[in-house]
Amino acid sequence: MAYKLTRRELLKSSAKALATGVVGSMIPQTLSAGPDQPNIVFILSDDHRWDHMGVAGHPWIRTPNLDRLAGEGVLFNNAFCTTSLCSPSRASIITGQYAHNHGVINNLSFWDNKNTTFLELLKKGGYQTGFIGKWHMPGPLPELRGLDRFITFTARTGQGVYHDCPLIIDGEEVERKGTYISEDLTDYAIDFMQQQKDSPFCLYLSHKAAHGPFITPPDVKEELYSDESIDHLPKWAHRFAGMVNGEIYGGWLFNVENKYKRYCRLITSIDQQVGRVLDELDRLGIADNTIVIYTTDNGMLVGDNGHFDKRWAYDQSTRLPFIVRYPRGLRNPGRRSDEMVLNIDIAPTLLDMAGLDIPEGMDGVSFKSVLQDQTRTLRTSFAYEFFQDFPPFTVPEIDAVRTREYLYIEYNRSRLSPELFDIREDLDRFENLINTPQGQAILPELKRLMEHYRRQKNHG
Amino acid sequence: MDKSFTAANPPDSIRRLFVAPLIAVVIWIALQMSYDLLGYIDNKSIYRTLAAVNWVLLVLSTGFSVVVIYPITAFMGAPLSIRILASYIVPLVWCLKEFIRVSGNHTVVEALYYAIFESVQLLVLISQVALIGGCELVYRWFKRKSNGSGPFLTPGPIIAIILSVIPLYFILIYESGHVFSLKLRMIYRYLFL
The missing domain is CATH 3.30.1120 (Arylsulfatase, C-terminal domain)
Structure with a gap:
């Protein structure tokens, strides 16, 4: 087997990466210009494993809208989170920093209001900004600066519930009787886009799905996938495997096959909501000038190496579905990129594409060059970190x-x-x-x- | 049938009394080991079937060995304290195993906190009280049937069942156990982070 990572190669690639940073900062901001600043629709799901999309080669899951998005954009084959746990990863996405810098190191450590988010910087750059959906970071609701619209929930320590989840709309809690959370959040997202369509806007749409408990919406029928085989899962995924050696807390209780298919149905339901957003962008006539990013906070282990849930450093837990579409500014749409991108790159990239400065404190780098199909290497390696968590999760x-x-x-x-x-x-x-x-x-x-x-x- | 635990033959009685829990522990360890050994089976469907069956037996052994151990020790004439102790042996061995496993990644105090107070462990430990109460009633019923005398419904077993069902409700059912789990996390955060 070939051994390729020599010291010389490492030095070479480090120099390359350095050059990318230096040269990248000298490239004119061709993707954005004053009044033509692109709109941004950032869609974040929860626990969506990277290979669970039709376009990523899953044997039977149906994700026609994500497939379409990939067909019209760039599908990143090597996108990762730097900590595969909900709160730290979400904080990394919104700050562009590693967990050891933003301070949300696990699901118990509080968000620090001193942290700067890319939404705040976009607001300063003239954007209308909306955060709609799952915040899920410990502590009281954040005092996020620069938000024109902030809709979230605190039920179940911020995990929310799938049906009738009370929403906190710009600071006021509102009961939501009879609604399914993904549809509800998408309704608000569409409403936000309709209101802001004439000015550059950034919508951060953060779904609860496909996090456990795997409760599907009424329009996704229980029969969906019921006849499919789970032979593609590792052998460790036996019927009760989610309940051994501390894995029980990951939510894969009792029948693993049943839970897995529910999980897949949830991904399909998220796909439907993505479709609604894409359709609305088309209907509003702003799709060309809108960057759409779809990704998730972390992946999901389904019996891989005997584990369920996430947290571990294995690819099944750290690799992300990651698609970017930007009809006006992206070259050669419909391609796949093998560039290594991270969740901490999202914030600097969006600022870069909006023509704004990237603060020094951000750990990530802009992958705008990848969208422009330039042959540059962003990085050849990255560090993953996972901090001590509450003992039921004995990772x-x-x-x-x-x-x-x-x-x-x-x-x-x-x-x-x-x-x-x-x-x-x-x-x-x-x-x-x-x-x-x-x-x-x-x-x-x-x-x-x-x-x-x-x-x-x-x-x- | 009801052999008294007398001072006349203590070594023999003690041996007999502890045979049942000892066998239960050996069975539990064997099931634990066989579960791990099954991992060497490469055939996916064979592994999945055997592992699932093994798992069910392991759970039954961990959580419900009391329904075998308690009546046996009771019919052998063991006093209540010995019956209770014997009934708790397998769950406690399981907690010990969890403690050892978690202490590999956390401090000893954290592992102890996990091994005793985490929802699943508490669920098993507290449910033993209800099961012991139930077993005592069944034992009395059989004893009464064979002897025609003796108490059946007394406050002790009833209180034991009620007192254990209340916490089980909060651990398992109320808000799907989420509130209880949250409290545990908050205590953990306060104590350890």
Whole structure:
């Protein structure tokens, strides 16, 4: 097996990445210009595993609208979150920072109102801004600066409920009898777009689905997928596998097949809501000048390496469905990109595309060049971090390095041994190479990278 | 049938009394080990079927071994304290196993908090009280049937059942257990973060 990540290559790619940053800042802002600033519709789902879309090759899940979005935009094959847990990842998306910088390190640590969000910066840049949907960060509701519309919920510690979820609309709680949350939020999103269509706007539409409990909307029938096979899932996904060794808290109780199909139905229901947003953009005649991004906070393990839920550093948990469409400013639509993009890149990219400055404090980089189909390498590796969480979720603290070829994981304060996987050969088999000749050959470079990222982490 | 636990033959009685819980623990350990060993089966459908069956047996063994252990120890003449202790052996061994597992990733105090107070553990530990109350009533019913005398409905077992059902309601049913779980998290946050 070829071993490619040599020191020379690493240095070369680091220089490349550096050059990308320097040269990138000198490129004229061709994608945006004053009054022609693009609208932004950012759609975030919850726990949507990257390969659970028709366009991503799932054997039977139906996602025609996401497939359409990918056909008209760029589908990123290598998009990742830097912490695969709801609150930290959401904070990373909205701030452009790693969890160790924005401070929301797990689902128990509070949001700091001093954090700057890209919505605040877009507002300063002349945008009308709306946050509609799941906030789900611990502590009291945030005092988000620069929002023209803020609709969210606090039920079940911010997880919300699928039916009749009370919404907090610009600070006032309103009962929502008889409604299904994804449709309700999309209704508000459409209303926001209709009101703001004449000025550049940024809509942040954040869904509860497809987070557990997997309760589907009335129009997605129980029969959907009921005859499909779950043979594509790893062998570990036996009927009660969601209830062993602490996995029980991930919500995969009792019949795994039943839960899995409900999960897939929820993804299809989210797809329907994406379709409604796309249709409305067409109807309003603003689709050409609107950037639509679809992604999620983290992936989902369904028996992979014996685990359910997320949190672990494996691709099934960290890799994201990630699609960007921008008819007016994107070159060669309908393509796939292998560039490595992260959730922390969303904020700087949107600011970049809006023609605004990217603050120094952001850890992510703009991937505007990828949308312009320029042959530049954004990065060749990234650091994954997972902090201590409430013990029912008995995943240890993790530091990991993901390169294009390898995933190296170290568990902190844990009895678990380090793991090393060749991603090219082994996405599903989880064969730890750490004590093999191949593993020993690559390990020093990966450890060096790990130390590099740790130094960055320790110095903020 | 009802052999008294007398001072005349304590070693023999004690041995007999602890045979049932010991066998239950051995069965539990065997099921735990077999579950792990099944992982070596490569055939997906065979593994899934066997693992699911093994899991059901493991859960029955963990949560419901009391319904076998309690009557056996009772009919062997064990006093109430010994019956209760024997009934708790398997759940406590399971809690110990969870403690060891979690202490691999968390501090000892956190692991202890998890191993005793987490919803599922509490569910099992508290439900044993209800099951013991139920088993005691069944035992009395059988005893009365064979001897024709003895108390049946006394406050003890009834109170035990009621007292355990109330917390079980909050752990399991009220707001789908979410409120209880949230309280545990808040206490955890206060104590450890």
